[in-house]
Amino acid sequence: MKNQKDIVVITGGAGGIGQTCAKAFKDHPIILTDYSQETVDKVVDKFSKEGFDVKGIACDITDKKDIEKLVKFVKKQGSVKTFIHTAGVSGTVKDLNKVFTIDLVATELLIEAFYELANKDSVAILLSSMMAHAVPANEEYDEALKYPQAAGSFDTVVKFVNDDSDTMYNFAKRGVQLLTHKYANKWGEKGARIVSVSPGVIETKMALKAAEEHPERMEMIKKATPLKRNGKPEDVADVVFFLASDAARFINSTDILVDGGVIHNIKNMH
Numbered sequence: 001m002k003n004q005k006d007i008v009v010i011t012g013g014a015g016g017i018g019q020t021c022a023k024a025f026k027d028h029p030i031i032l033t034d035y036s037q038e039t040v041d042k043v044v045d046k047f048s049k050e051g052f053d054v055k056g057i058a059c060d061i062t063d064k065k066d067i068e069k070l071v072k073f074v075k076k077q078g079s080v081k082t083f084i085h086t087a088g089v090s091g092t093v094k095d096l097n098k099v100f101t102i103d104l105v106a107t108e109l110l111i112e113a114f115y116e117l118a119n120k121d122s123v124a125i126l127l128s129s130m131m132a133h134a135v136p137a138n139e140e141y142d143e144a145l146k147y148p149q150a151a152g153s154f155d156t157v158v159k160f161v162n163d164d165s166d167t168m169y170n171f172a173k174r175g176v177q178l179l180t181h182k183y184a185n186k187w188g189e190k191g192a193r194i195v196s197v198s199p200g201v202i203e204t205k206m207a208l209k210a211a212e213e214h215p216e217r218m219e220m221i222k223k224a225t226p227l228k229r230n231g232k233p234e235d236v237a238d239v240v241f242f243l244a245s246d247a248a249r250f251i252n253s254t255d256i257l258v259d260g261g262v263i264h265n266i267k268n269m270h
Helices: 016-024 037-049 064-077 096-115 130-134 139-146 153-158 165-188 205-213 215-224 233-244 262-269
Strands: 007-011 030-034 054-058 080-085 123-127 193-199 255-258
Touching: 007 016, 007 064, 016 030, 016 037, 016 205, 016 233, 030 037, 030 064, 037 054, 054 064, 064 096, 080 096, 080 233, 096 123, 096 153, 096 165, 123 165, 123 233, 130 165, 130 193, 130 255, 130 262, 139 153, 139 165, 153 165, 165 193, 193 233, 205 215, 215 262, 233 255
Parallel strands: 007 030, 007 080, 030 054, 080 123, 123 193, 193 255
Antiparallel strands: none
16 A cells, blocks of 8 residues: 555646656655646546546645645645645746746745645755746845745835846746745754755746747757757656655755756856
8 A cells, every 4th residue: 555644746737847747756646736627637637547646636826725725635635745846937928926926925825835734754846947046146135035925025026127027937936946945944843855946948838838939049048058958857857756755865955956057058158
């Protein structure tokens, strides 16, 4: 019988990286969540046919009530070993507030909610982005990114992003990394860990859509990547799987870049 303690919860479970992460945890009970119930049902159905122990529930991660519903659902199934947060939007949504709310505020809401379910050896793995590494440390906006729910945080960050939703994405993803530092002590009291993973250009539907919009830029990034290729969802999922395992038991409150080495070259271009 599978260990009931080893539930893996994946947000953005219908997305490219979310689904690939699920595949990596085939031997564990999995709970997938995404924005639309219909999408969730499709993915759950697909994985069930492939022999996975999987359940799914829709959740609007920007809505506290919906998150409470998700937590209740998860609690009924057993206890959580791994919480993988892949849900988010890219700058292509062209809405600064949406990007800030979905990519950063919602991340904090989920960290707070899943803290309740964390126990010894639990781990929260949050998806950041290599572009977060292009945002330098700065006391003024870092404070706002660290406390995204505070009044005025959004307005503070807006001053630095030149009305550009891609830049807001980079800032929000820096905020995700800062949250792993902010919550490490609290999670640590339970013997639980919290880390982030920063993918580079990964060939998912979302990235391919961006590639259509900025083909020259995508080509430039590929050329600038020391490994001369884009990432595959598996490149990220394998790292997530490692971070969730006992082999990573002392890796905490840090970010792992999974970008083929490209961000250092991109930074040198500016």
